[in-house]
Amino acid sequence: MGKSSKVIEVDKLVVRFSGDSGDGMQLTGTLFSHTSAIYGNDISTFPDFPADIRAPQGTIGGVSGFQVHFGHSGVLTPGDYTDVLVAMNPAALKANAKWMKPGGTIIFDVDSFDEKNLQKAGYKTNDPIVEDKLEGFNIIKAPITTLTRESVKGIDIDNKSILRSKNMYALGLVYWLFNRPIHHTEDFIRNKFARKPEIMEANLRVLQAGHDYGNIIQAVTPSYHISPAEVRKGIYRNLNGNKATAWGFLYAAEKAGLQLFLGSYPITPATEILQELSARKDLGVKVFQAEDEIAGICTAIGASFSGSLGITSTSGPGLALKTEAMGLAVMAEIPLVIVNVQRGGPSTGLPTKTEQADLLQALFGRNGESPLVVMAASTPVNCFDYAYFASKIAVEHMIPVILLTDGFLANGTQQWRVPDEGDFPDIIIPKTNQKPGEFKTYQRDSEKLNRDWVFPGTAGYEHRIGGLEKDAVTGCVSHDGLNHQKMVEIRQEKLERIANYIPKLEIVGDENADLLVVGWGGTYGHLFSAVEELNAEGTKVALAHFNYINPLPANTADVLKRFKKIVVCELNLGQFAGYLRMKHPQYHYHQYNKVQGQPFTIHELKEAFLDLI
Amino acid sequence: METDLKLSYTDFKSDQNVRWCPGCGDHAILNTVQKAMAELGLNKEEVAVISGIGCSSRFTYYMSTYGFHTIHGRGSAIASGVKAANPRLKVWQVTGDGDALAIGGNHFIHSVRRNIDINVLLFNNQIYGLTKGQYSPTSKRGFISKTSPFGTIEHPFRPGELTIGARGHFFARTIDRELKLCVDVFKEGALFEGTSVIEILQNCVIYNDRVHDEITDKQFKDDRTIVLEHEKPMIFGKNRDKGLVLDGIKLKVVTIGNNGVTENDLLVHDAECEDNTMHLKLANMEYPEYPVALGVIRKVKAQVYDQAMEAQIAEIQKGSKIKTFLDLAKEGDVWEVK
Numbered sequence: 001m002g003k004s005s006k007v008i009e010v011d012k013l014v015v016r017f018s019g020d021s022g023d024g025m026q027l028t029g030t031l032f033s034h035t036s037a038i039y040g041n042d043i044s045t046f047p048d049f050p051a052d053i054r055a056p057q058g059t060i061g062g063v064s065g066f067q068v069h070f071g072h073s074g075v076l077t078p079g080d081y082t083d084v085l086v087a088m089n090p091a092a093l094k095a096n097a098k099w100m101k102p103g104g105t106i107i108f109d110v111d112s113f114d115e116k117n118l119q120k121a122g123y124k125t126n127d128p129i130v131e132d133k134l135e136g137f138n139i140i141k142a143p144i145t146t147l148t149r150e151s152v153k154g155i156d157i158d159n160k161s162i163l164r165s166k167n168m169y170a171l172g173l174v175y176w177l178f179n180r181p182i183h184h185t186e187d188f189i190r191n192k193f194a195r196k197p198e199i200m201e202a203n204l205r206v207l208q209a210g211h212d213y214g215n216i217i218q219a220v221t222p223s224y225h226i227s228p229a230e231v232r233k234g235i236y237r238n239l240n241g242n243k244a245t246a247w248g249f250l251y252a253a254e255k256a257g258l259q260l261f262l263g264s265y266p267i268t269p270a271t272e273i274l275q276e277l278s279a280r281k282d283l284g285v286k287v288f289q290a291e292d293e294i295a296g297i298c299t300a301i302g303a304s305f306s307g308s309l310g311i312t313s314t315s316g317p318g319l320a321l322k323t324e325a326m327g328l329a330v331m332a333e334i335p336l337v338i339v340n341v342q343r344g345g346p347s348t349g350l351p352t353k354t355e356q357a358d359l360l361q362a363l364f365g366r367n368g369e370s371p372l373v374v375m376a377a378s379t380p381v382n383c384f385d386y387a388y389f390a391s392k393i394a395v396e397h398m399i400p401v402i403l404l405t406d407g408f409l410a411n412g413t414q415q416w417r418v419p420d421e422g423d424f425p426d427i428i429i430p431k432t433n434q435k436p437g438e439f440k441t442y443q444r445d446s447e448k449l450n451r452d453w454v455f456p457g458t459a460g461y462e463h464r465i466g467g468l469e470k471d472a473v474t475g476c477v478s479h480d481g482l483n484h485q486k487m488v489e490i491r492q493e494k495l496e497r498i499a500n501y502i503p504k505l506e507i508v509g510d511e512n513a514d515l516l517v518v519g520w521g522g523t524y525g526h527l528f529s530a531v532e533e534l535n536a537e538g539t540k541v542a543l544a545h546f547n548y549i550n551p552l553p554a555n556t557a558d559v560l561k562r563f564k565k566i567v568v569c570e571l572n573l574g575q576f577a578g579y580l581r582m583k584h585p586q587y588h589y590h591q592y593n594k595v596q597g598q599p600f601t602i603h604e605l606k607e608a609f610l611d612l613i
Numbered sequence: 614m615e616t617d618l619k620l621s622y623t624d625f626k627s628d629q630n631v632r633w634c635p636g637c638g639d640h641a642i643l644n645t646v647q648k649a650m651a652e653l654g655l656n657k658e659e660v661a662v663i664s665g666i667g668c669s670s671r672f673t674y675y676m677s678t679y680g681f682h683t684i685h686g687r688g689s690a691i692a693s694g695v696k697a698a699n700p701r702l703k704v705w706q707v708t709g710d711g712d713a714l715a716i717g718g719n720h721f722i723h724s725v726r727r728n729i730d731i732n733v734l735l736f737n738n739q740i741y742g743l744t745k746g747q748y749s750p751t752s753k754r755g756f757i758s759k760t761s762p763f764g765t766i767e768h769p770f771r772p773g774e775l776t777i778g779a780r781g782h783f784f785a786r787t788i789d790r791e792l793k794l795c796v797d798v799f800k801e802g803a804l805f806e807g808t809s810v811i812e813i814l815q816n817c818v819i820y821n822d823r824v825h826d827e828i829t830d831k832q833f834k835d836d837r838t839i840v841l842e843h844e845k846p847m848i849f850g851k852n853r854d855k856g857l858v859l860d861g862i863k864l865k866v867v868t869i870g871n872n873g874v875t876e877n878d879l880l881v882h883d884a885e886c887e888d889n890t891m892h893l894k895l896a897n898m899e900y901p902e903y904p905v906a907l908g909v910i911r912k913v914k915a916q917v918y919d920q921a922m923e924a925q926i927a928e929i930q931k932g933s934k935i936k937t938f939l940d941l942a943k944e945g946d947v948w949e950v951k
Contacts, residue, residue: 038948237947251938261698281926282933283941288697291723295690298683298720302694305681306661306702310694328684418942456679456695456702459658464627464674466682467666476629477674 009225012071014079015174017167018096019088020057021049021064024167028086029066030238030413031171035184037238037415040228041070044380044525045240045413046078046599049352058120063095073229074532076379076525078412080601083224084177086170088112088144090121090128097132105138107173109166111145142213144169151209152202161199165206172210177223182211232417239416241380241409242272245313245339248387250283251419253309255388256395256427261308263288263299265318268351269407270341273313293321297338301325304334305465307455309391311337316345316358319402320365326400327366330491332465333442333451335394339387342406344597353597354407356521357572362402363550363579369488371495373401374550376521380409381416386547389502392427397498398450404549406522406571408599429453436460441475442487448501449494496551505544505553507562513540514613516563518589520546520576523600527569530605541609549576552583560587567592567612569605619654622647627677633668638789638815642736643675645792646705649799650678661702663692665712668743669736669815672707686717689724692731700730700919703803709736710751714770718750722779727918728807732799735772735812736789740821758820773896776810777889777911783809784896785909788829789816794840794907801909806917828905839904841895843912846879849904856880857903864894866903884912 015032017025026047033045048065055062069079081101087093087108100106118126125131129139148166168189175182186204193200214223239247253260262285264274278287286308290296297312304310314322319340329336342358344350362374373393377386383405390403432452434443439461442451454461463475471478472486507516509531519527524545531543544559546552560566560580567590568577574591581589592608594600625647633639650660660678664670665688673680679702683691692706713721713735724731740758741747748758748765751772755764776784783805785798795813802809814825828837839849839857847857854869856879867874883891892911898904935941 034946040950231950233950235943235947235949237942237945247938247942250941254938259698261694263694280941281929282935283938284926284930286698286922286926288694290690291719294687295693295720295723298687298690299694299697301683302663302681302691302696303698305691306695306699308698310698324684325687332681418939418947421939456661456699457658459656462657462677462679464662464676464680464682466673466680467684468682 011226012069012075013083013178013224013226014067014069014081014101015084015086016065016067016082016096016099017086017170018063018065018092019167020091021055021062022057023064023088024164025064025066025088028167028171029068031185031188032174033068033070033413034238035175035180036068036070036178037236038184039180040231041226042073042075042229043068043070043238043413043415044075044078045069046408047411056120058089058091058117060091060095060121063092065092065096070226072226076529077599077602080603084174086174088166088170090118090123093128094121094123094132097134100134100137102136103138105140105177106134107140107142107170109144109170110141111143140217142173147209147213148206151205155198155202155205157198157202161202165203168203168207169210172207172212173214176211176214179223179225182207234420235418236415237418238413239381239384240411240413241377241383241405242270242341242411243276244381244383244416245377245387245403245405246273246276248384249277249309249311249337249391250280250285251384251424252388252391252427254283255424256309256391256429258307258309258395258429260285261288261300261303261310262286262313263290263296263303263310264313265290265293265296267293267315267318269343269410270313270315270318270339272410273339273341293318294325297322297325300336301329301332301334304336305332305456307457309335309395311339311391313339313341315341315343315351316361317348319358319361323365324367326372327368327370328467329400330366330370330372331467331469333398333491334400334465335398335453336400337387337390337394337403338400339403339405341410342404344595350597352407354522354599355571355595355597356406356523357575357595358404359549359572359575359579362404369492371492371550373399373495373498374404375401375548376404376546377409378521378524378545378547379414380412381414383409384416388424392425393498393501395427395429396450397448397494398430398453399494399498404521409522432461434461439463440473441465442470442472444490447497449490449497499551499554502548502551502553504555505546505559507542507544507559509535509542510540511542511562513542513563515541515565515567515609516560517541517543517609518546518566518568518576518580519543519570520549523569523571526600526602526605530602530609533602534606534609539610539613546576549579557584560584565612566590567609569593569600571595571600620651620657622651625650625657625677627675629674631675632671634819636818637668638738638817639669639672639736641789641792642734642795642813642815643672645795646734646799647676649796649803652796653800653803655703659701659703660705661695662705662707663695664688664707665717666743667709667712667741669707669709670712686712686715687720688712689717689720689733693720693724693727693729696729696731697919697922700923704731706731706733707736708733710739710749710772711741714750714772714775722775725776725779725781725808725810728782728915729918730806730920731808732802733808733810734799735810736815737772737812738815738817738821739769739824740817742817742820746820771897772810772812773910774893777893777896781810782807782911782913782915783909784812784892784911785809786812786814786896786905786907788814788825788907790829791907798909801912805912806920807915828900837900837904838907841882841884841906841908841910843882843884843909846876846881848876848879855904864898864903884909885914887913
């Protein structure tokens with residue numbers, strides 16, 4: 001590719017596609033990240049949907065964005081600030097200008113910057129660049145609408161279809177800007193519109209025209225080059241957190257030799273798990289779209305009782321409704337996984353935004369002494385791993401598990417390497433060694449303390465379980481006080497012994513650092529990046545990030561005691577910090593908290609850590 | 614045929630002491646369920662008894678089959694999960710008027726709507742027994758109880774009307790002390806593929822004694838109830854001289870011999886008629902205007918949820934190249950790094 005313009009060699013870049021919710025920005029962003037991933041870059045993406053289903057066209061409320069962070073390697077977050085913004089209308093510019101990096105590039109469709117649209121976006125003048133003080137940026141005013149129309153001349157399609165292909169123009173231009181090949185997207189277009197040859201031809205032409213436009217304006221515009229990283233051999237694909245979660249369950253059920261059963265009710269931002277598994281009849285998944293959240297978990301409990309891997313998916317308000325049934329699963333000691341894709345709360349809260357404020361609900365939100373496993377995924381693609389291990393723990397220890405993810409992980413995308421056979425350990429069903437006719441429901445494994453799992457249908461092992469307390473030996477209903485205490489203690493001990501079967505907590509960064517940053521769940525990318533950058537700049541900071549919360553990793557105290565200062569960072573008011581104070585009261589915990597429905601920024605974290613040191 | 618039975622009804626009894634109050638209608642129901650299971654030739658291991666909370670829900674512990682005593686109102690949802698996940702099990706749900714129609718009303722109507730193959734035994738004693746005497750959603754208006762000391766001001770549910778309103782395909786009614794009728798309708802419900810709701814008029818000897826006596830007492834029963842049989846004329850009465858006819862759009866009780874009425878003028882019961890209007894009228898009959906309908910009121914074949922779920926999976930699997938998870942993971946938008 002002969003390029004005469006200035007080429008900037010960089011490690012990482014953030015590009016944000018932004019437009020009206022009908023402008024196809026999610027697709028544009030997805031296609032761009034796909035091409036970058038295939039090229040060999042590390043990627044992390046974050047879609048930012050409008051909260052309303054259809055906000056008025058051209059307004060800030062209707063702006064839909066898709067941010068892609070890509071780089072040579074080590075890309076762990078979708079990025080705080082944007083290097084390149086594509087704005088399809090004035091509202092998109094208005095909504096995103098404050099997130100621009102100094103010296104960045106703004107591409108906008110100058111055709112859409114008419115008086116009406118400027119007004120709808122809230123501009124008071126006809127010059128948004130001056131009004132928002134954007135003169136310092138590299139501005140590309142591209143007549144995208146006009147040139148899109150121009151390039152499809154002679155193709156017999158309606159006006160609506162022409163306007164719909166504008167996003168391909170922007171995408172073609174961005175491909176030029178980053179030296180990316182357009183053929184992956186061409187393949188996609190050919191495949192998607194195989195039955196609509198006019199639309200296919202139009203989109204192909206518009207994409208090419210956008211790319212060519214870059215060549216035309218190259219004298220005035222720098223382009224960027226990011227070299228591909230060396231990555232482990234294998235088959236790769238892009239995956240978001242919700243799909244990764246659903247897939248982790250698919251793989252776990254297959255490895256355990258169990259039928260997968262999902263009982264669920266649609267709720268933002270967890271619905272995609274329900275949708276993804278509903279489509280997987282090819283793998284024999286049974287999905288029960290229940291009448292409510294309670295029936296979602298209850299059908300899953302019924303399925304587990306009858307010999308399936310029962311799971312239920314939800315978000316905060318739904319978890320609240322499932323509370324009583326979780327207690328039943330604790331009491332009946334059956335395997336069950338409850339996924340909570342956390343969103344802003346309380347009540348309906350901020351359904352499309354991210355938060356980590358359901359931790360205490362997950363840990364303690366039940367009547368009685370009701371211990372269950374709580375764990376949390378920390379990147380979009382490791383939702384796969386933690387869904388797998390949540391299932392493994394549930395089955396092997398006969399205990400319900402709450403898996404916490406969040407809106408940020410659920411919608412964020414990364415490239416994912418398809419596992420090889422043997423990458424994941426087997427899942428062993430705790431079948432019984434007891435003799436038929438003498439089955440004791442609560443006879444336990446001496447190590448794990450789990451009871452045996454016998455599926456109904458097995459002759460000679462008929463038994464009854466339920467929510468009433470049972471005698472530790474006979475398994476019959478018992479109201480005896482001493483027996484109750486014994487059973488309460490056994491259920492707690494069974495949970496605590498799981499610490500012997502989970503990985504130890506690792507310290508990332510300098511073990512002799514002055515400050516230990518502690519986090520859990522979906523904040524990993526931001527915390528890691530902040531810690532890494534500070535270390536690179538000469539400040540000694542370490543990170544301990546938790547995926548297992550109940551029980552905590554066995555070496556938690558060993559890690560905490562090494563550091564003079566500990567700061568616990570969470571997207572809530574300090575729930576994990578409070579939990580650590582309860583479990584390990586001998587240490588002092590500083591807190592850094594944010595509850596704005598948005599992830600941390602690396603910038604704010606670094607400032608907070610420097611303040612503490 | 615008794616001689617062909619593999620198990621006797623006592624084989625379905627667990628080793629637990631039955632702890633319902635002496636004289637409670639539940640004892641008789643337990644015995645007749647066990648008898649029905651024995652006569653159906655069921656094996657213990659293929660039966661799962663699911664219950665919610667309430668006196669009736671302790672039923673699970675008194676059976677020697679698989680069982681799950683769950684939480685209040687959720688029996689329908691848990692039974693739905695058991696049957697959908699493992700259709701080879703014979704799922705019996707034991708519930709009461711509070712468990713199924715108050716706290717569990719939503720799950721109840723939806724399991725009926727889906728037509729999952731579950732046999733629902735709905736013990737209706739018009740009272741909360743386990744919490745010692747509060748009115749229930751089936752208590753008659755004006756009923757005096759601990760929480761309605763001046764009489765209830767609520768309209769009661771009629772379980773048959775609710776079942777049929779939820780597009781139910783099987784509804785039957787029986788009385789706890791009518792042992793033969795119980796065994797018959799339990800068996801018919803068990804053999805029906807789909808949700809079969811069986812309302813059992815059950816006597817709570819402590820908190821609502823004799824609530825059904827005005828119709829169930831031996832003295833009046835024949836005149837105040839009608840046992841419906843498929844394709845048989847709707848005839849009842851101690852002297853078999855009363856019957857039902859349609860008068861305009863309403864049912865009417867007539868006496869054979871009066872005004873020239875003969876048996877041929879009576880309605881003939883068609884439990885298998887898909888149109889539910891007549892079933893609704895029959896299910897809603899109340900004393901004293903009408904006899905209360907017993908037996909199988911509605912029994913109509915329809916798609917069964919758990920069967921359809923398996924059939925759909927089998928159909929998709931037949932045409933799919935994806936046989937394992939890794940097939941799926943490697944399909945579509947993937948790229949290889951070599």
